[in-house]
Amino acid sequence: MNNKLYGNLIFELSRAGHRGYSLPTNSFEGHTTKELPATLRRAEDAALPECDEMTVVRHYTNHSANNFGVNNGFYPLGSCTMKYNPVINEEIAAMKEFTSLHPLQPAETCQGALEVYYGLQQSLAALTGLSEFTLNPCAGAHGELTGLMVIRAYHMSRNDNKRTKVIIPDSAHGTNPASAAVCGLDVIEVKSRENGLVDVEDLKQLVANQGEEVAAMMMTNPNTLGLFEQDIPEIQRIIHECGGLMYYDGANLNPMLGVCRPGDMGFDVMHINLHKTFSTPHGGGGPGSGPIGVRSGLEEFLPTPRVILSDDDTTLRVETGDYEKSLGSIGSFFGNFGVVLRAYTYILSLGNENIKMVGPLATLNANYIKDSLKDVYELPIDGLCKHEFVFDGLKDKSTGVTTMDVAKRLLDYGYHAPTIYFPLLFHESLMVEPTENESKETIDGFICVMRKIAEEASTIPDEVKSAPHNTPIGRVDDVLAAKHPIVTYKQMINDKN
Numbered sequence: 001m002n003n004k005l006y007g008n009l010i011f012e013l014s015r016a017g018h019r020g021y022s023l024p025t026n027s028f029e030g031h032t033t034k035e036l037p038a039t040l041r042r043a044e045d046a047a048l049p050e051c052d053e054m055t056v057v058r059h060y061t062n063h064s065a066n067n068f069g070v071n072n073g074f075y076p077l078g079s080c081t082m083k084y085n086p087v088i089n090e091e092i093a094a095m096k097e098f099t100s101l102h103p104l105q106p107a108e109t110c111q112g113a114l115e116v117y118y119g120l121q122q123s124l125a126a127l128t129g130l131s132e133f134t135l136n137p138c139a140g141a142h143g144e145l146t147g148l149m150v151i152r153a154y155h156m157s158r159n160d161n162k163r164t165k166v167i168i169p170d171s172a173h174g175t176n177p178a179s180a181a182v183c184g185l186d187v188i189e190v191k192s193r194e195n196g197l198v199d200v201e202d203l204k205q206l207v208a209n210q211g212e213e214v215a216a217m218m219m220t221n222p223n224t225l226g227l228f229e230q231d232i233p234e235i236q237r238i239i240h241e242c243g244g245l246m247y248y249d250g251a252n253l254n255p256m257l258g259v260c261r262p263g264d265m266g267f268d269v270m271h272i273n274l275h276k277t278f279s280t281p282h283g284g285g286g287p288g289s290g291p292i293g294v295r296s297g298l299e300e301f302l303p304t305p306r307v308i309l310s311d312d313d314t315t316l317r318v319e320t321g322d323y324e325k326s327l328g329s330i331g332s333f334f335g336n337f338g339v340v341l342r343a344y345t346y347i348l349s350l351g352n353e354n355i356k357m358v359g360p361l362a363t364l365n366a367n368y369i370k371d372s373l374k375d376v377y378e379l380p381i382d383g384l385c386k387h388e389f390v391f392d393g394l395k396d397k398s399t400g401v402t403t404m405d406v407a408k409r410l411l412d413y414g415y416h417a418p419t420i421y422f423p424l425l426f427h428e429s430l431m432v433e434p435t436e437n438e439s440k441e442t443i444d445g446f447i448c449v450m451r452k453i454a455e456e457a458s459t460i461p462d463e464v465k466s467a468p469h470n471t472p473i474g475r476v477d478d479v480l481a482a483k484h485p486i487v488t489y490k491q492m493i494n495d496k497n
């Protein structure tokens with residue numbers, strides 16, 4: 001693709017007098033041309049680009065083709081990954097019967113949509129072993145905040161007002177401590193052991209000193225290293241004994257689906273990222289949905305509105321009323337209904353049996369890649385992983401080729417880079433997550449390219465360190481971009497002069 005042919009900005013393609021439309025000047029009999037009154041017209045023309053139709057269409061089409069997404073190639077981004085997004089979900093979500101609904105229309109006129117909503121609430125409860133779900137939060141972090149607010153409301157309802165601290169492992173996703181802070185709670189960090197799992201001895205120490213102030217412990221499982229936290233039975237006992245509640249970060253629940261349930265492990269509150277685990281493309285910051293579920297006894301704190309089955313057992317209604325202990329509204333209307341639709345389609349189209357295959361297949365794919373590459377990439381924590389794993393850069397550190405270089409070189413070969421420099425536990429983190437829907441051929445292709453890059457690191461290191469070479473834009477200075485972002489066209493012209 002030649003960018004220069006089409007210009008980087010539509011303004012650069014502008015030629016005075018070029019038009020993308022033509023309107024007739026003649027007026028047919030009986031019709032007279034009406035001019036807008038002068039008071040409504042601009043004194044000067046707006047500074048808009050002037051282009052013919054094909055130039056505009058090609059400009060935007062070619063720009064869109066410069067993007068890389070799951071539909072272009074393998075996308076092994078760990079943790080926050082875009083997982084499987086079946087095409088049928090998009091078809092259902094685009095149905096006029098759903099898109100033309102208004103959130104304020106009477107419940108009796110949108111029973112179908114409410115059924116989707118109710119059905120998803122029930123399915124999530126069944127999949128996680130919790131009592132009740134709300135689909136209102138609009139992101140994972142929003143779910144975390146809502147869940148922590150439920151926990152705080154629970155402690156307050158018992159006049160247990162000292163509980164202002166949340167225990168969070170050092171491997172946690174950054175949103176965990178951030179949500180705790182937004183909720184007005186203090187964070188206590190619990191260490192990980194050499195094997196990447198929560199250090200139970202450190203936890204015991206923390207609880208011995210500050211147990212009466214602990215509101216909750218937040219855990220991600222499998223954790224951010226893709227490891228199953230094997231000590232959960234003991235951890236939940238320690239936390240419950242000191243009076244705290246257990247919070248499960250289920251943003252990436254795919255490896256657990258139908259295999260084991262947070263509710264059975266002793267968790268009290270959790271969130272799920274529908275836009276990760278249950279499909280929905282979510283680039284560029286949205287749209288998302290972060291439903292939270294609670295164990296029985298905590299339902300009364302959940303936010304409103306809620307979709308509830310009427311006593312007649314056949315109609316659904318929307319409860320917005322003042323529950324005495326409910327958090328009330330935490331967002332607009334019902335949250336992101338389009339994401340809810342995709343998630344429910346995903347669950348129904350897999351069914352009870354196939355949903356159990358999601359985790360094992362994702363786990364198989366991750367372990368296959370890990371074991372096929374661990375002789376050339378540094379694997380700090382060996383052993384079985386779940387849906388993702390972390391390398392600490394190339395094994396041969398003498399070449400000077402970093403994780404950043406490997407990530408950039410992958411782009412040359414048509415692969416999206418894995419997550420890099422996260423988690424912060426290692427200097428050269430490279431976190432790979434292949435989802436369950438990838439074929440063996442695709443995965444073998446990725447392994448082959450990763451091995452090739454490892455070889456290039458010793459034979460042609462400069463080629464790797466200056467990658468990418470085949471992409472529309474080469475290596476960018478991301479520090480400069482962050483420190484001195486140029487976000488306006490005018491600015492660019494000024495800089496050129």
Ligand SMILES: *Cc1c(COP(=O)(O)O)cnc(C)c1O
Nearest residue numbers: 079080139140141173175251288
């Ligand atoms: C993505 C993610 C979150 C946050 O979800 P957002 O929708 O981005 O707010 C929280 N925890 C983990 C483990 C995640 O991967």
